[in-house]
Amino acid sequence: KQYLAPQHGYEKSINAWIGPEKGNQDFVFTDSWFEIKSTSSSGKEIMISSVEQLDINTKGYLVVIFFDKTSSNATEVLTLNKLIEEIKEEIDMKLKSTFEVALLSIGYKYSEEYDKYRYRFRKCNVYQVDDTFPCLRRDDIPKSIGKVKYELVLNSIEKWRIDYDFARI
Numbered sequence: 001k002q003y004l005a006p007q008h009g010y011e012k013s014i015n016a017w018i019g020p021e022k023g024n025q026d027f028v029f030t031d032s033w034f035e036i037k038s039t040s041s042s043g044k045e046i047m048i049s050s051v052e053q054l055d056i057n058t059k060g061y062l063v064v065i066f067f068d069k070t071s072s073n074a075t076e077v078l079t080l081n082k083l084i085e086e087i088k089e090e091i092d093m094k095l096k097s098t099f100e101v102a103l104l105s106i107g108y109k110y111s112e113e114y115d116k117y118r119y120r121f122r123k124c125n126v127y128q129v130d131d132t133f134p135c136l137r138r139d140d141i142p143k144s145i146g147k148v149k150y151e152l153v154l155n156s157i158e159k160w161r162i163d164y165d166f167a168r169i
Contacts, residue, residue, distance in 0.1 A: 001087050003063075003124070004034070010091045020102040024052040025060065033060035035129075041066045041122040045151040054135035061164070062129050064154065066122040077118040081110060125154075126164035133160050 004013040004027060012029065019026040019036075027034040035053050037046040046064055048054060054062065070077055084103065088096055103109075129135070134157060136150060 001083065001090075005087075005090075010087070011095055014091070014095060014099050014102070017102060020105040024050065025056065031058070033058065034063055035060065036063045036065065038065045038067055041068050043154065045153050048135065048150050048152055051136045051138050051141065051148050054129055054133065055137045056129075060129045062127040062133075062152075062157075062160075064125045064127070066124070067119040068122060070118050070120045072116075072118060074118065074120065077120055079118055080108070080114045081112075082115075084108070084110075124164075126162055127157055127160040128162050129160070133157070 004016070008016070008029065013027070016027045016029050018028050025033040026036045033056060039046055043064075043066065054060075067078070087099065091099065127133070135152070136148060141148065
């Protein structure tokens, strides 16, 4: 809503959202891709759930969004329901249908229960992922090893952190 849609528009952004289709990255555009992770503001690591998330030949971006849980009386909070409703208000009916199908495929169905989980946005760090980025590569892993999960230590990838202006991508 705040980053990809202003640059690419809602239609391209929603159509690029392949995470619900079990894609390796969350968003794939013709010339770039984005893998989105979230953690608390004190988070030190993020989980990479498969080698394929970052092992891709085209330049992409690892986006780490920092949130903190907050109380029910806090102001300027995010909830899943609120964010989804705000997006739905900004898109046309056809695109809304596409968006809702994607949400259903990941198990989202409106529930007041989601309003109990309230977060405050802290910051967003963006890391450029290229052939020098420190991640596991499928070619370096023995063929006898199947699925791999690993953690990236955030302070060890600062070299790849960029001042990201979504408008320039």
